[in-house]
Amino acid sequence: MIFDGHNDSLGRLQEMDVAPELFLTGLPDRAVDLPRARAGGMAGGLFAIFTASEMDGDHGVPIDHEAAATFTLAAIGRAHALAGASDGAVRVARSTAELEGAFALVLHLEGAEAIDPDLVALDAWYAAGLRSVGLVWGRDNAFAHGVPFRFPSSPDIGPGLTDAGRALVRRCAQLGVVVDVSHLNAAGFADVARIGAAPIVASHSACHALCATSRNLTDDQLREIARSEGIVGIVFATRFVRADGREDPETPLSTIVAHVRHAIEVAGLDHVGLGSDFDGAGMPSELADVAAFPRLLAALRDDGLSAAEVDQIAWGNWRRVLGLAWR
Numbered sequence: 001m002i003f004d005g006h007n008d009s010l011g012r013l014q015e016m017d018v019a020p021e022l023f024l025t026g027l028p029d030r031a032v033d034l035p036r037a038r039a040g041g042m043a044g045g046l047f048a049i050f051t052a053s054e055m056d057g058d059h060g061v062p063i064d065h066e067a068a069a070t071f072t073l074a075a076i077g078r079a080h081a082l083a084g085a086s087d088g089a090v091r092v093a094r095s096t097a098e099l100e101g102a103f104a105l106v107l108h109l110e111g112a113e114a115i116d117p118d119l120v121a122l123d124a125w126y127a128a129g130l131r132s133v134g135l136v137w138g139r140d141n142a143f144a145h146g147v148p149f150r151f152p153s154s155p156d157i158g159p160g161l162t163d164a165g166r167a168l169v170r171r172c173a174q175l176g177v178v179v180d181v182s183h184l185n186a187a188g189f190a191d192v193a194r195i196g197a198a199p200i201v202a203s204h205s206a207c208h209a210l211c212a213t214s215r216n217l218t219d220d221q222l223r224e225i226a227r228s229e230g231i232v233g234i235v236f237a238t239r240f241v242r243a244d245g246r247e248d249p250e251t252p253l254s255t256i257v258a259h260v261r262h263a264i265e266v267a268g269l270d271h272v273g274l275g276s277d278f279d280g281a282g283m284p285s286e287l288a289d290v291a292a293f294p295r296l297l298a299a300l301r302d303d304g305l306s307a308a309e310v311d312q313i314a315w316g317n318w319r320r321v322l323g324l325a326w327r
């Protein structure tokens with residue numbers, strides 16, 4: 001079984017304005033849908049809700065709360081609609097018990113703009129099934145500063161969390177909502193670690209030691225994630241895993257395997273999972289969609305990991321950390 005820490009399927013459904021039921025029967029030219037998930041052994045994942053914005057150089061233009069809230073409402077509505085149309089095959093998962101028995105959509109905000117700085121909306125989104133909040137995307141918002149997309153670059157760009165950001169991290173921990181630090185800058189990451197309220201989750205990041213993009217985690221950050229009982233979902237996006245930082249579909253699976261290995265070496269086996277970014281970023285051609293997950297698992301075994309270790313990376317670690325965060 002595979003739990004994937006990050007995909008953009010739900011946002012794409014919303015942007016494309018397609019009938020949600022198509023997720024159940026198969027979406028043309030997409031990486032994530034139910035038939036492909038079944039073929040690949042994917043049992044669920046964090047489904048990102050991402051309100052797009054223009055780029056200004058290497059960072060995104062900030063968006064306002066109203067626009068993000070409107071988009072998020074519609075995307076959550078679609079998630080429930082497709083679960084409702086699935087005859088029990090898909091559910092919006094709100095607890096670890098609900099991760100099994102049906103394909104599990106875990107609702108995740110990529111960038112917290114849909115939450116107002118007073119956090120009133122957070123309770124509404126929680127009631128609607130939201131269980132994970134990425135504080136920022138690669139742009140600034142009321143809570144934190146997203147790291148710009150730079151290569152090569154340290155992730156240490158810009159200031160830490162705002163007061164509202166610190167309050168959001170604490171409130172998420174109280175409610176039992178994952179706080180995701182992927183896209184957050186180093187000062188913001190350090191603030192989340194200092195608050196220490198919950199396991200630190202980096203849903204879709206890789207190792208800065210192997211690919212020196214601002215989006216990746218330094219070894220110190222990987223150790224901090226382990227100390228917090230958290231997890232890094234290793235991203236498959238070629239520009240975040242290649243040593244040259246280029247987007248290239250000819251990237252071999254061994255490149256991703258090397259990031260899994262490095263994260264295990266630094267953070268420990270218990271703190272490493274998968275976080276593809278399917279439907280959100282350029283993937284290796286060998287890993288074009290979720291049906292190809294078994295190829296990556298085979299590559300991990302070929303590299304010397306045992307079947308039990310691969311199971312832990314693919315499923316067990318995510319399940320344990322979500323259980324800690326959602327308690």
Ligand SMILES: [Zn+2]
Pocket residue numbers: 110182183204280
């Ligand atoms: Zn992302």
